């Protein structure tokens with residue numbers, strides 16, 4: 001994800017590459033990011049903290065304790081932290097650093113790689129408006145941004161951030177079925193992608209609800225109703241609800 005964010009920021013010229021530093025515990029990944037995006041590499045977390053006044057925390061939630069322990073000796077209240085980690089609260093970051101640093105908690109998604117991300121953000125009360133606007137502009141350079149209360153930041157993972165995986169799974173299942181029914185995979189993929197894009201655009205029409213849209217497709221006595229019958233028989237909506245709640249539960253566990 002760090003790579004996706006850096007590439008987005010550099011590609012859109014939102015921030016000069018020479019002013020961006022990266023540190024990854026794996027020197028090869030660090031070098032690859034440096035070469036690909038034309039940015040600088042720091043030798044250690046400490047050096048990174050000393051060079052930067054906005055620090056993105058982009059490690060897995062399981063690595064947060066060790067990273068914050070390494071950050072703590074060099075931290076000061078002027079550094080703004082931007083976390084992209086699932087489940088990690090701003091309170092946890094502030095408490096671990098034992099410093100009243102401003103913190104922005106974000107939840108981006110992988111379509112950010114192609115400038116089509118959807119990022120949710122929340123902030124601690126001491127984040128300056130101009131700093132928040134700057135971080136909003138970094139993410140909005142690679143997609144849309146939505147500001148939420150932090151209390152919603154675990155649940156939103158299931159909505160925008162883990163959800164690309166459910167959509168890819170659905171697309172894969174459609175693709176497999178299309179191939180089994182004799183349609184060439186590349187043809188089916190094009191049709192599925194255009195259908196997903198078109199359907200998303202239809203969902204954006206404020207006067208049409210998802211139920212209205214389902215009705216528009218479902219001719220009486222026709223094919224769609226037969227397909228929907230199978231989905232309902234297999235409790236499709238309940239399955240999606242259970243999956244999204246499992247996602248949120250895992251975020252809560254990761255934050256403990």
Ligand SMILES: NC(=O)C1=CN([C@@H]2O[C@H](COP(=O)(O)OP(=O)(O)OC[C@H]3O[C@@H](n4cnc5c(N)ncnc54)[C@H](OP(=O)(O)O)[C@@H]3O)[C@@H](O)[C@H]2O)C=CC1
Pocket residue numbers: 001002023024025026029058059060061063066067084085086107108109110161
């Ligand atoms: N993937 C996604 O779609 C999304 C991910 N996120 C969040 O982004 C974060 C990163 O996820 P993702 O990019 O998938 O994970 P990755 O494992 O790909 O990236 C994290 C990187 O941090 C490195 N790392 C581990 N420990 C340290 C350390 N102590 N100091 C410096 N670097 C370290 C890892 O190295 P190593 O591999 O050796 O451990 C790895 O290269 C997570 O918190 C996740 O919740 C948020 C939204 C979407």
Ligand SMILES: O=C(O)[C@@H]1CCC=N1
Pocket residue numbers: 086157161162
């Ligand atoms: O699977 C994960 O934990 C991360 C967070 C959201 C998307 N990927």
